Amino acid sequence: MKKVLIAGCGIAGLTCGTYLLNKGYSVEIYDKNDYAGGFLTVSEKDGMIIDTCLHWMTGTKEGTRLNKIWKTNGALDNAKIIDPVSFFDVTYEGKTLRFYRDIDLLSEELHKYSDNDDKEIDRLIDTIKTIGIMETPSDIPYELGKPLDLNADVKVLMKTVYYINKSLEELANRFNSEIIKFALLNFPVNRKFSAYYFVMTLSNYINGNASLPVGCSKGVRDRMVERFLSLGGKIHLNSNVSKIIIDNNVAKGLVVDGNEIYGDYIVSSLDVHYTFNKLLDNKYSSSPYDEMDKDPVKYPPYSYVVVSFKTKYDFKDSISMTHKVDEYEFFGKKYNDISFRQYGYDKTLTNGDYKVVEVLMTTYLDEYNYLKNLSKDEYLKLIDDMSKFFKEKLEGIYHEEFIPIDFLSPIKLEAANNSYKGNFMCYVLTKKVPSYVRSFLVEGLSNFVLANQWLVLPGGTPVAATNGKLASQLVLYLDGQDFHID
Numbered sequence: 001m002k003k004v005l006i007a008g009c010g011i012a013g014l015t016c017g018t019y020l021l022n023k024g025y026s027v028e029i030y031d032k033n034d035y036a037g038g039f040l041t042v043s044e045k046d047g048m049i050i051d052t053c054l055h056w057m058t059g060t061k062e063g064t065r066l067n068k069i070w071k072t073n074g075a076l077d078n079a080k081i082i083d084p085v086s087f088f089d090v091t092y093e094g095k096t097l098r099f100y101r102d103i104d105l106l107s108e109e110l111h112k113y114s115d116n117d118d119k120e121i122d123r124l125i126d127t128i129k130t131i132g133i134m135e136t137p138s139d140i141p142y143e144l145g146k147p148l149d150l151n152a153d154v155k156v157l158m159k160t161v162y163y164i165n166k167s168l169e170e171l172a173n174r175f176n177s178e179i180i181k182f183a184l185l186n187f188p189v190n191r192k193f194s195a196y197y198f199v200m201t202l203s204n205y206i207n208g209n210a211s212l213p214v215g216c217s218k219g220v221r222d223r224m225v226e227r228f229l230s231l232g233g234k235i236h237l238n239s240n241v242s243k244i245i246i247d248n249n250v251a252k253g254l255v256v257d258g259n260e261i262y263g264d265y266i267v268s269s270l271d272v273h274y275t276f277n278k279l280l281d282n283k284y285s286s287s288p289y290d291e292m293d294k295d296p297v298k299y300p301p302y303s304y305v306v307v308s309f310k311t312k313y314d315f316k317d318s319i320s321m322t323h324k325v326d327e328y329e330f331f332g333k334k335y336n337d338i339s340f341r342q343y344g345y346d347k348t349l350t351n352g353d354y355k356v357v358e359v360l361m362t363t364y365l366d367e368y369n370y371l372k373n374l375s376k377d378e379y380l381k382l383i384d385d386m387s388k389f390f391k392e393k394l395e396g397i398y399h400e401e402f403i404p405i406d407f408l409s410p411i412k413l414e415a416a417n418n419s420y421k422g423n424f425m426c427y428v429l430t431k432k433v434p435s436y437v438r439s440f441l442v443e444g445l446s447n448f449v450l451a452n453q454w455l456v457l458p459g460g461t462p463v464a465a466t467n468g469k470l471a472s473q474l475v476l477y478l479d480g481q482d483f484h485i486d
């Protein structure tokens, strides 16, 4: 039985491992942390699960290609799915606009707030109805097959061009209605992203393909780990990989905590920056990422600061919310919104009446550098200041107690995952670069495959899972086996 060693036990590593176990390989995964899941960030406090990753999960719709991958790796196998009534609720000067799952209700809601915006609203609704669910190609590795899904419907392409060519921010500014504009600027898709991503996300949600599995990240992580272990895979936690062992340009093994471990094929599911720069010691100059990193305007890194609270407030069926507030400042930047999610909808994450509420602030390179340059005392003071500030804001809105319980920043994510600038997905998917696919193979290096979200823009859980599957197919190919997997 041939042995595959995988560095990293995130979604991509676990998915790749499970597909290879299904094909009869022996698979061992090594992860530096004392938990599996990587960016499926889960922590526990006061009897509650703090889930900082899954805001929605693309691939919840039965019968889609991605759903099949989530079932194979165990993530959505026998998982109960919650379909929120509204994707996002925005409150602006006393009025609330809801992004309903029901497309007719959504249309009615947008028209209710329209200020001569009917043409834009009708276009949006019509586009969502036309595109339905658009899936990322996942049948054959990009290296071995067609890179683009040439079956893409021309009608769909025609409708989406309008959105590909503008950022969500630009789309928002086409609306006269202040509340719709504010809603789009604060929609839980980065405002610098191509507006196409916003339309696609909304369309997935409306079509039942971006819902929430019970147990959220913890459920997804636990089910994937269980599937991998049940097939005979081995996971080594607290195992830091520092190097790929290479002999004559053939990958032979991993250096784990100073020990050399050998296998037939080596997969790295770590952040590609870390793989190229550390594990491969910059010896393979084919890294396209260094070039992209030199142009942060075209390829902007981004992340989150998340300030978590517990509260007994009953949000009813609202899950993701933004309120307009008076202007305030953090990291030298001005904001006029408070955006947050509540997790009371899933009783596996709550403790009695207490549920977690997470205030989310998108950060870019400036904020990352700001945070990176803080001393420990300054950082702790910032946590305190932000916790007090948002506590007061939330209590002002809901007249209920909000108790700070956690703080997450790009600095923490960077340290936990060795991720570039604390990014939790790839670069911002801008209108200038609405997609890219990078090679899963490293030129000049045999028996080695990359499996990580950074290989395909914009990353995220669907890309990580898909890339894990495609990486397993490349291992089959390198081993001279039939690499076709449904």
Ligand SMILES: Cc1cc2nc3c(=O)[nH]c(=O)nc-3n(C[C@H](O)[C@H](O)[C@H](O)COP(=O)(O)OP(=O)(O)OC[C@H]3O[C@@H](n4cnc5c(N)ncnc54)[C@H](O)[C@@H]3O)c2cc1C
Binding pocket: 007, 008, 009, 010, 011, 012, 013, 030, 031, 032, 033, 036, 037, 038, 039, 040, 041, 052, 053, 054, 055, 056, 058, 239, 240, 241, 242, 269, 270, 271, 274, 304, 306, 413, 416, 417, 418, 419, 424, 425, 451, 452, 453, 454, 459, 460, 461, 462, 464
């Ligand atoms: C706050 C937040 C919000 C998010 N929101 C969403 C969302 O709404 N929708 C969505 O789709 N995605 C979201 N994501 C992103 C999603 O979680 C990631 O895209 C996905 O989990 C990446 O998986 P991966 O396997 O490619 O990489 P990773 O999860 O980074 O896996 C890499 C693994 O390598 C390990 N590792 C690193 N260095 C070493 C080393 N030297 N030795 C051994 N092991 C090492 C890490 O511990 C990690 O387990 C969010 C993430 C965060 C943190």
